[in-house]
Amino acid sequence: MAATAADPASFGGLLYAAKKALRESQIDTPDLDAEVLFAHALERDRLHMLADPPRKISNGIMGACSAYIERRRNGEPVAYITGEKHFYNSVFKVNRSVLIPRPETEIMVDEILKRFNGDSISVCDIGTGSGCIALSLANERPSWNITAADVSEKALETAIENARHICLEVGVKNVNFIQSDLFENIIGKFDLITCNPPYIAESDKESLQKEIVRHEPHTALFAREGGLEIIKRVVSDAPQFLKDNGRLYCEIGYGQKEAVGNFFNAGPWERVEFIKDLAGHFRHVTGRRLHSTK
Numbered sequence: 001m002a003a004t005a006a007d008p009a010s011f012g013g014l015l016y017a018a019k020k021a022l023r024e025s026q027i028d029t030p031d032l033d034a035e036v037l038f039a040h041a042l043e044r045d046r047l048h049m050l051a052d053p054p055r056k057i058s059n060g061i062m063g064a065c066s067a068y069i070e071r072r073r074n075g076e077p078v079a080y081i082t083g084e085k086h087f088y089n090s091v092f093k094v095n096r097s098v099l100i101p102r103p104e105t106e107i108m109v110d111e112i113l114k115r116f117n118g119d120s121i122s123v124c125d126i127g128t129g130s131g132c133i134a135l136s137l138a139n140e141r142p143s144w145n146i147t148a149a150d151v152s153e154k155a156l157e158t159a160i161e162n163a164r165h166i167c168l169e170v171g172v173k174n175v176n177f178i179q180s181d182l183f184e185n186i187i188g189k190f191d192l193i194t195c196n197p198p199y200i201a202e203s204d205k206e207s208l209q210k211e212i213v214r215h216e217p218h219t220a221l222f223a224r225e226g227g228l229e230i231i232k233r234v235v236s237d238a239p240q241f242l243k244d245n246g247r248l249y250c251e252i253g254y255g256q257k258e259a260v261g262n263f264f265n266a267g268p269w270e271r272v273e274f275i276k277d278l279a280g281h282f283r284h285v286t287g288r289r290l291h292s293t294k
Contacts (some may be wrong), residue, residue: 018034037081039239077100088109089140097157108249123194125180126147129181149186195234248286271287
């Protein structure tokens with residue numbers, strides 16, 4: 001599709017102007033963002049929209065496109081504007097009460113599915129947010145029994161809504177949602193505990209993208225003690241809720257490998273492994289609870 005500034009009233013001209021506006025606002029991916037937002041307004045697939053652009057756009061659609069672009073120019077993440085984000089094999093509903101799922105977290109889901117394969121196990125996802133980890137596992141392994149916990153009532157509402165349209169095969173019957181500050185209200189023992197905790201140091205706020213700091217929930221981003229407070233609590237408390245030889249998977253931040261390794265060394269853990277992301281940074285850690293001798 002040839003979009004030029006010479007036909008401002010056409011679809012191509014509107015899209016061209018939108019991309020130009022985002023570029024001038026120093027948005028990192030102006031062309032892609034404009035296309036995604038226009039496709040959302042048109043309720044069409046982005047590639048289909050580009051291959052077969054509409055000849056005319058109603059005033060209502062034009063207004064929606066304009067409003068979306070203005071919100072993006074002001075730094076609001078695309079996922080919050082569209083209300084959805086693709087993660088693993090599903091599209092999750094997101095809002096400002098939950099962290100936007102990142103591709104790095106998909107690595108954790110992959111690693112878990114490889115390790116546990118077809119086994120029927122019990123899982124507890126701490127700090128579930130949108131439910132992206134818990135529900136991706138539930139969707140891929142319908143026989144698993146999963147508990148998804150979060151301290152935020154609004155986050156749990158979002159996760160439950162996602163369960164209703166993502167877990168088509170298992171519905172919500174195999175996923176139990178509970179409001180809990182980490183393990184506070186968790187009962188029982190599990191084969192697997194997963195967690196994507198806040199791990200950014202509060203002192204690093206100034207170095208983050210402004211759109212992250214301004215729009216995403218700070219309780220899901222930042223932690224005290226240089227970003228390590230919640231990870232330390234999870235590694236310390238998880239053994240009480242794991243069966244013998246049960247595993248913990250936890251996402252960590254850049255440069256935290258050594259400190260997190262020390263947390264595991266202080267507890268009843270073995271076979272601790274650090275997993276790299278696609279950029280070569282240590283992004284996840286997993287450890288197995290030692291078999292009890294009692």
